[in-house]
Amino acid sequence: MNKTVSAAYQDRKNRFDELLAKQSRSLSIISTIRLLSVAGVIYFIVLYAKTENILPLIVSGLLLILFFTLVSYHKNQSDKKKLLAELKKINEEELYALEGKFECFDDGKRFINSDHAWSYDLDLFGDRSIFQYMNRTATHMGPEKLAHMLSEPVTDPKVINKRQAIHRELSDLVNLRQHFAANARLMEKERDEYDDLIHWIDKPVFIESYKWTKVVAYIMTIISTGVIVAGILSPPFFRLLIPIIITNLLILSPFVQQTNKYQSLITKKHKFLETYARLQKIIADEDFSHPQLKQASSNATSGVQATKRLSSLLNLFDQRLNFLTGLVFNALFLFDFHMLHRLAKWKKKHRSDMPPWMEAIGAMDAQFSLANYIYNHPDFVFPEMREDMQGIKAEEIGHPMIHSKKRVDNTVEITREKVALITGANMAGKSTFLRSLGINMVLTYAGSTVCADKFITGTYTLQSSMRTADSLKDDESYFYAEIKRLKGIVEKMEAGEKLFILLDEVLKGTNTTDKQKGSRGLIKKSTSHDVVCFIATHDLALGEMQDEYPGKIINYCFESFVKELDLIFDYKIRTGIAQNMNASFLMKKMGIMD
Numbered sequence: 001m002n003k004t005v006s007a008a009y010q011d012r013k014n015r016f017d018e019l020l021a022k023q024s025r026s027l028s029i030i031s032t033i034r035l036l037s038v039a040g041v042i043y044f045i046v047l048y049a050k051t052e053n054i055l056p057l058i059v060s061g062l063l064l065i066l067f068f069t070l071v072s073y074h075k076n077q078s079d080k081k082k083l084l085a086e087l088k089k090i091n092e093e094e095l096y097a098l099e100g101k102f103e104c105f106d107d108g109k110r111f112i113n114s115d116h117a118w119s120y121d122l123d124l125f126g127d128r129s130i131f132q133y134m135n136r137t138a139t140h141m142g143p144e145k146l147a148h149m150l151s152e153p154v155t156d157p158k159v160i161n162k163r164q165a166i167h168r169e170l171s172d173l174v175n176l177r178q179h180f181a182a183n184a185r186l187m188e189k190e191r192d193e194y195d196d197l198i199h200w201i202d203k204p205v206f207i208e209s210y211k212w213t214k215v216v217a218y219i220m221t222i223i224s225t226g227v228i229v230a231g232i233l234s235p236p237f238f239r240l241l242i243p244i245i246i247t248n249l250l251i252l253s254p255f256v257q258q259t260n261k262y263q264s265l266i267t268k269k270h271k272f273l274e275t276y277a278r279l280q281k282i283i284a285d286e287d288f289s290h291p292q293l294k295q296a297s298s299n300a301t302s303g304v305q306a307t308k309r310l311s312s313l314l315n316l317f318d319q320r321l322n323f324l325t326g327l328v329f330n331a332l333f334l335f336d337f338h339m340l341h342r343l344a345k346w347k348k349k350h351r352s353d354m355p356p357w358m359e360a361i362g363a364m365d366a367q368f369s370l371a372n373y374i375y376n377h378p379d380f381v382f383p384e385m386r387e388d389m390q391g392i393k394a395e396e397i398g399h400p401m402i403h404s405k406k407r408v409d410n411t412v413e414i415t416r417e418k419v420a421l422i423t424g425a426n427m428a429g430k431s432t433f434l435r436s437l438g439i440n441m442v443l444t445y446a447g448s449t450v451c452a453d454k455f456i457t458g459t460y461t462l463q464s465s466m467r468t469a470d471s472l473k474d475d476e477s478y479f480y481a482e483i484k485r486l487k488g489i490v491e492k493m494e495a496g497e498k499l500f501i502l503l504d505e506v507l508k509g510t511n512t513t514d515k516q517k518g519s520r521g522l523i524k525k526s527t528s529h530d531v532v533c534f535i536a537t538h539d540l541a542l543g544e545m546q547d548e549y550p551g552k553i554i555n556y557c558f559e560s561f562v563k564e565l566d567l568i569f570d571y572k573i574r575t576g577i578a579q580n581m582n583a584s585f586l587m588k589k590m591g592i593m594d
Contacts, residue, residue: 138184141362163447170371187275273311380449424558460500
């Protein structure tokens with residue numbers, strides 16, 4: 001655990017603890033005053049009834065105004081308390097995460113895809129995955145955006161450099177990230193909310209086919225308002241409201257069913273939009289340095305008012321669901337027509353804007369996760385991807401999810417070689433090393449820091465075959481699934497793609513002779529293409545290929561050692577072929593064989 005980062009989160013947690021306690025005391029005081037104001041209203045009304053003095057009535061009126069003011073103020077302060085509670089919880093979760101406890105975060109298991117070029121092999125998604133380790137997304141689209149950034153290769157150094165610059169800037173903005181997340185976590189982020197809203201936006205407003213309804217609505221509103229004003233001055237005029245109400249209800253009756261159906265798509269969506277407007281405002285109010293972030297802030301600024309406007313309109317439209325309110329407003333002012341035309345006007349102006357606005361919020365949410373990961377690992381470094389480089393250079397590289405106290409880092413450099421054969425005993429560290437290389441390549445694509453002192457790579461696309469799954473659905477064996485995966489890699493290789501390939505024990509599902517023959521053929525093919533291929537294997541005979549293809553193949557190994565009748569691993573990579581194997585030793589020690 002990084003002590004500096006941990007101390008920062010602890011300080012923030014303590015501060016929010018204090019603010020929460022203060023907020024709770026304030027709410028108690030407000031509740032007490034509110035209760036006293038109600039008692040005061042009753043007292044002064046009774047006093048007025050006894051004395052018929054106008055002063056107690058005035059006081060009771062003022063106390064009633066105070067009561068309703070306090071109700072509104074109490075709600076605002078209650079919302080603030082909820083926000084503070086989320087901020088405290090966020091910092092508590094970060095402290096747990098620094099200790100290796102990150103089960104509270106979404107693991108992204110819905111993104112698991114055994115056919116993906118590397119995500120399944122590298123445990124990118126699912127329980128205890130790298131996605132769960134870094135995921136701090138709080139919006140409904142954030143996880144998808146983060147999953148995309150982790151599972152799509154980016155081999156353009158300019159794009160990677162831009163991502164790094166953005167994430168470097170965002171990593172320092174802890175307040176921004178946490179306030180964004182806290183606000184987002186307070187809203188319902190069900191996918192249905194977004195899908196329903198987009199469907200509603202795309203759906204035409206039926207009222208647009210009846211232009212006359214807009215004119216009639218304004219005329220009847222003016223007439224009703226005039227009659228009400230006249231009735232206040234002279235009550236007999238109120239009788240005129242009866243024919244007006246009957247006329248309005250007759251005009252509305254053919255449209256009620258369509259209006260109900262139309263509203264059902266977006267009822268109670270105003271809170272969802274209200275939160276999105278707050279998230280947009282958080283981004284809009286930030287003074288960023290990077291041009292792309294400045295543009296995001298500008299786009300958010302243009303979207304805040306429009307999103308708030310739609311939220312207000314939908315909230316107002318929902319008032320028709322209250323039978324009494326809806327009946328009165330429609331009977332007097334043709335409320336439905338007014339709202340339908342206002343919503344149509346909003347759609348006409350912003351129909352194409354809303355999806356990009358929400359996409360942008362989701363993208364920012366994903367970027368905040370990557371920035372948070374960078375902040376939590378100040379000892380990690382930004383990698384380099386170079387167009388003019390062949391091979392890779394990795395100094396003290398390790399797996400980012402292994403705690404620094406347990407992690408063993410390794411250094412490897414490939415310049416002109418095409419294939420690195422890694423031999424070694426079971427549990428010696430071969431597979432972990434391959435995954436370390438793969439995960440750090442994925443982090444490079446995403447524009448994040450990597451777990452290494454230095455990581456420089458050419459513009460390679462990652463490919464792997466380490467944990468190929470069989471498929472009962474497709475009646476496909478493990479062995480055939482692996483063959484298909486290898487075929488895909490070879491096709492890309494032969495098509496001229498620059499590949500960074502990770503293979504763990506090729507052709508596990510066949511006999512030793514066939515396996516060695518197939519492995520030699522694949523290694524030979526790799527030596528004539530623009531690839532860097534790391535192959536972990538138990539087959540020591542494959543190491544002889546270094547002499548057959550000098551300068552094209554290099555041997556590395558992980559060794560195991562017997563010390564005082566115990567098997568010891570140092571997990572350090574070495575050049576050469578492994579000398580020690582451990583299967584028979586372990587079987588003897590466990591009494592399986594003599």
